[in-house]
Each structure stands twice: as C-alpha cells, then as structure tokens.
Amino acid sequence: MNKNFLKLAFLMLSALVYGQAGHVMQGVGAVNMSMGGAATAQPLDISGALQWNPAAISTFDNKIIDFNIGAFFSSPELSSTYGTMSGVTEDDRGVSPMPAFAMVWGKEDSKHTFGVSAFGISGFGVTFPENSNYPQDRMGNGNPNFDQTIPVNPISFPQMAGGFGHLESDYMLLQVGFTWAYEITDNLSIGVQPTINYGALELAPSPISAPSQTLGYPTTDKASALGFGAQFGMFYNSPGGIKLGASYKTGQSFGDLEFNNTYLDGSEAPETAFNMDYPAILSFGLGYSKADFDFAIDYRMVDYENTDGFSEKGWVIAEEGPTAGFPTGAVKGFGWKNINILSVGLQYKGIEKLPLRVGYTYSSNPIDDELAFFSIPATAIIANAFQFGFSYPLTDSLMLNGVYHYGTSDGKTEGTLLNPTPDQDFNQDGQPDGPWNAATNPLGIIPGSKVGYEMTTSMVMFGVSYTFNK
Template sequence: MKKFILLMAFTFFSTMAYSQVGHVMQGVGAFNMSMGGAATGQPLDISGALQWNPAAISSFDQQILNVDVGLFFSSPELNSTVPEFDQNGQPTGNYFSGTTADDRGISPMPAVAYVWASEKSKHSFGLSVFGISGFGVTFPENMANPINMPQNMGGFGHIESDYMLLQTGITYAYQLSDKFSIGVEPNFSLSSLELAPNPTASPSQTAGYPSTNKATATGYGAQVGLFFDSGSGFKSGIAYKTNVHFSDFEFENTYLDGSTSTNSFNMDYPSIFSVGLGYSADVLDLALDYRFVNYENTDGFSESGWTNTASVAGFGWKNISVISTGIQYKGIDNLPLRLGYTYSSNPIDEELTFFNIPATAVIANAFQVGAGYNIGNKINFDIVYHRGMSAGKTSGPVLNPQLAQQYPNGAIPGSEISYDMNTDLIMVGFKYLFSSK
C-alpha cells in the first residue's frame, strides 16, 4: 500500500455522551425525563420544577424527597476520509476511509431533590443535587481508520474523554397570590475533565498533543422564575438560568515522549431561557416547553479556530432552540403512564465539525416512555426508557492549522470527518412523602 500522509493537526475536543441537547441535559429524574423534560409551566414532580423553574415548587404543599438513578448507553461512531499521497507527497487520487465504534459502555446518572412546603405557608424551600452534564467516550486506536491511527502516523490514536458537571441548588419560592409565585435559586457547581489527547494544549513537533490528568473546576450561577396557576387547569411559567461561571481547568499534560507541560482552559455552562405551558384535567396532564440555550456568549463555546500555537480556542457553537413536550395519563389507579418528546437544533457548523471531535451527542430527536407506581400515600416509584437519535451525521472537512492561510480554518480538500450516534437510557426514581394530605 502506498504511503499516505494525513495532513491534519492533532486536535480534539469532546462533547457530552450524557447530554441530549448540545451541552445540556434535556431533563432531570425519571419523571421529568418521561415528560420530555417539560416542567417550566407544568410542575408535576419536584426534580423537574427545581431544574427548570424555581417558582414552580410553590405548587407543592408537602415535604418530598426524590432519588433517581439512571444507566446511560450510547453508540457513537467516528468516521474519517483523507486523500492518499505518494512517496513524493503528490496526491494519488485515492482516498483512505474508516470507521471506529465507541466501546466505553454504560455511564451512571444521579439526581437527588428535596422540597419542604406547607399548605399553611406561602414560603417553599428546595435543595437539589443533579448531574446536569457529562460525557465519556472511548475510541480505541484503529489502523483501519485514519483519524484513529497512531499520532506518529498522522492520526489521533486512542481517543478518550471523561467529563462531569454536578450542580447543587438552594431554592426559595414565594406565593404572591393563589395564582402567582416567584422563585430564585443560587447554584454551585463542580466539574472535572480528562482528555486524551488534549487539544487545548500546544502540540509538540515530535510528540503531538499530550494527554491530561483529571482537572477540576468550580462554578456559580443562579436561576429566577415566575409561575402562574389559573386554578382551572391552565398553567404557565417562565425562567432564566444565568451562565455558570467556572474557574479554569488546570491541566497537567504528558506527551508521548514522556515530557510534560501545563495549560489552562475555561469552559462555562450556558445561560438558558425557558417558557412553558401546562394543562391538567382529571385523567390527563399536558406539558410544553421552549428553551433557548445561549452558547454564543459562553466562554469555551463562543471562541473557535486555532490559537497561534496550534491549540484549539474553543467549540465555536451556535445558539440552539429546544422543544420539550409530554403527556401523562392518570386513568389507571396508582399507575400513571407517560410519553415525552424532545427536539433540539444542532449547535455545530459544518466548517467547525473537526474542532468538536467527537461531538457525538448531537441528538435531534429523543423519545421517552415512562410510568409510575404508587404504594400507599407516601411512596412512589417511576421508570423511564429513553431513545435518542441524530438527524443524520454531523460532518465537515479535516482541518490543519498549517493550511489556515490557504483554506478556511485549514480545511484539507477532499477530506471529511463525521460522527453520529444513538442513545439509550433506563432510569428509575424513588419518591417519599414525609407527610400526606
């Protein structure tokens, strides 16, 4: 086989294997997930209310504890095509293509929520600890796929990433009247990130890009909301989450030749505007939410392209719109049934696909089916199954910073990088009512 030269830089950035709408979880807990994540104007459970509209916890008048655990599985595939060159560096007219499947396996998803409220008080309080974002991908070294060939042969080699974002919120809601409530929630977050290779570091001319240790960062933000309940079935809500401002990840890097370096990278969590409608009747609950996720003004996402040392400046993501909807049927005693759907636009432009390798969690359509089971007046169990699908592959050219003066972002003519995936989730939830009506 003639020698081929893969004209690309060793750059890599990862996205969320957990995430379903860009960098954002579509829902929290088994109940909220089964409703497609819709809860801003229809607070049917405390986890959804605490996540999407702090004012909505005023609709509960009991002390309630929710504990949810999910098992998440994804099946991303990473594809690449590059032109082949002869011994003299001239194109042969042939192309080398290959595909690598992820082999990471199953990842956990936790959620814990507590609300203290009373029908005798206009004040409601909440506490939540949610895993709201995370990723983990493992693409093994693969001689049959140019992008996963060893770095000394022009590929990335083994690609692995591990990211977690855990957020704690302290919520307060006040009932202005029997129809209107306001709420506020300061939140505090912890995130960790490990990359192999690390594209935010400057490459070595002889040893490519390094791998990192697991770095951590802390962040803070807030959420405010309004909730309206007509008392005749119709409900609505509006909420705004600020950016979560994180400290920098401080990476300790190790190159293939054993040399070391350090670098820092900042990646915040985007602000989110949500508006929702709900309707409740004797046997039905309906919910509809619209969200706007502001990536274009978020550190780590607003930047794009190469730095002057050939590291990656950021994701370069566009703002996205998300629609979540769900229905609950309550006609069977102690066994509510639920269906949910979520749509999300794609934040990744074609010309920036390469900067987001492997941005496999670009899920356009997600479908959920769930159910609950009530045991007496105090104990409830919920379960949901989720299936997420990409709307085709996210694709674009392979990029090389050395060609940035000749082509946009250094796009190599005739090359392509692409990825797509399906996701599956099974989650169970336990709810305990400390006092019953």
C-alpha cells in the same frame, strides 16, 4: 461548602452524565425525563420543578424527597476519509450511571417553599480506540503490518501516523441548588435558586495544547473547577387548569481548568489552562391539566454564542517568536451556535395506581459543518429523543417512577479534516514555510477529506419519591 465536599458529592452523585441537547441534559429524574423534560409550567415532580423553574415548587405542600438512578448507554460512531482511505470507529465506553437527588419543604398554610437539589446537569464523553492498521507514518516510513483489505479510519491512526490515536474525553458537571419560592397570590409564584457547580474535564489527546512536532499532542490529567450562578422563575396556575411558566438560568461562571500534561512517551508537557462555562438558558412553558390528563410543552434557548469555551472557534495564534501570526495547533474552543429545544409531554392518569407518560424532545444542532472537526471529543448531539414512563404507588407515601429513553442524532454531523500545521518546515528567515494561509485557509482545511459522527442513546431510569406526613 468547600471544594472537597463538592468533589465528594460529585463522585457520589455524578459518575458520568451525557448531554442530550448540546451538552445540556434534556431532563432530570424519571418523571421529568418521561415528559420529555417539560416542567417549566407543569411541575409533576420536585426534580423537574427544581431543574427548570424554581417558582414551580410552590405547588408542593409537603416535605418530599426524590432520588433517581439510571443506566445510560450511548453508541457514537466516528468516521473519516482521507484520500482513498475511509472507515468508522465505534465507541467502546459502555454503560454509565445517572443519579439525581432533590428535596422540597412545603406547608399548605405557608407562602414560602424551600428546596435543595444535586443534579448532574451536563456532560460529554467518548472513548474511541486507536486504529493501528496504518499504511505509513508521518515521516513516510511504511508499516510492514498494514493490511489494505481491512477498512481503516485515518483520524484514529496513531499520532505518529498523522491521526489522534486513542481518543477519550470525560466532562461532567454537578450542580447544587438552594431554592426559595414565594406565593404572591394563590395563583402566582416567583422563585430564586443560587447554584454552586463542580466541573471536571479530562482529554486524551488534548486539543487545547499546542502539539510538539516530534512528540505530538499530550494527554491531560483530570482538572476541576468551581462555578457559580443562579436561576429565576415565575409560575402562574390558573383555576381553569392552564399553567404558565418562565425561567432564566444565568450562565454558570467557572474558574479555569488547569491541566498537567504528559506526552505519549511519558515526558512532561507544558501546563495549559482552559475556561469552559455553562451557558445561560431561557425557558418558557405552557401546561394544561384536565381530569385524567396533564399536558406540558417547553421551549428553551441555550446561549452557547456568549459562553466561554463554546463561543470561541479556530486555532490559537502564536503571538511571539518565529511562528508569530501562525496557528500553534491548539484549539480556542468549540465554536458552537445557540440551540433551540422543544420538549413535549403527556401524562394519563385514567388507569388506577398507574399514571403513564410519553415525552418527546427536539434539539437543533450547535455544530457548524466547517467546525465539526473541533467537536470530536463532544459528539453527544441528539436531535430527537423519545420517552415512555410510569409511576406506581408502593405505599401511601412512597412512589416508584420509571422511564425508558431512546435518542438519535439527525443524521451525521460532518465536515472536513483540519490541519493548520502539517509538518511545517522553516525557511532561511526563520518563518514557517508550509501550506497554511491565514487569508485563504484560516482553518487549515484538507481538501477532499471528511470527518463525521452520529450516535444513538438509550437509558432506563428508576426513582423513588417519598412524601412525609402525607
């Protein structure tokens, strides 16, 4: 499978995906989302099983195809305070589509089950407009059109006035998986899933580029990279209704994202490269089915602390030249911590032809307060998510599934504004003569300043599942 094919599939199946737990999607498809993402030990549908435990597809004894499409809306707010100025900028991105496709081949008299999937499993993105109501530029020249009666957001000022200006990011990851499950016994199965990934990232402005003292930070084109990994799982289905599951998704290793950069005046900026892998995920699940009820609970640990692009933190330090030992203004990485995710779901089948589901997902926050500034392009951190879903059989073989999702961040993620190179001058020895001090202020904290973000999300998703020769 070549890169052009993956790019086409990516454009068709993953127009835009937003992370719910860090930048990891909490679930895939209407059924799995409505169970809060819990599926490691409770495979109610093939999409959830293929995403969280490849061994669990052994429960399906038919050829099944599943397609889902959702409309996702997020409303992040970016705020900052600098001196007496304080304000909030709202995201204006709008609605984004969320598709997912899965297929499983199973036979009742076979110990082997196969599956294939194409899921948008990760992403983040914001669009914060520029705030042109600024008091003065970085050179101290006043703005005659400044209206001090209107609240202003310093971080959204134009770059020539010391802010980021128009701030936009788009990151998307499509994962294609090929799954094989084998029944060791009637109750115990194992599974393996090699994965091929396609990721793309675009930033404006680009924090991974060293800024020009006169032209500021450049913007990037959309860079892409291929990645590879795997997932392994075990699934136990007891005769009494208790189910146990465990899976390990390896880190997805990507090549470098190579960016062509352009300054705001249209001139070319130096090219940059950035490596951003997908973190390893360890999942444990417990399920229980009895009469009209199916219960599921999953625990996951997402290993950001050992993932390129997320483990690194702080500023890139110049290694040579007159600025050697000083930060360049380019960002090393997000500096995220590992997170814990708890997913809980309940399905009630007591209403004829109308199974109902409720789900809840909790995720810890990967962002340290002191590093909040570095994650402004990736503010999609949802602590609590609530879901309600249903299914309805259109025919004996065709099932309609639906879900409504609502998520909130747990208050505001807030830290300080950072600036390691604030209008540095050079002394007569050719060394930077500025306030940055590696020993006392390695991040370039601006005293008395604040930057923070919070958000809510909502989504409506529908899917159809068709079982051949049911």
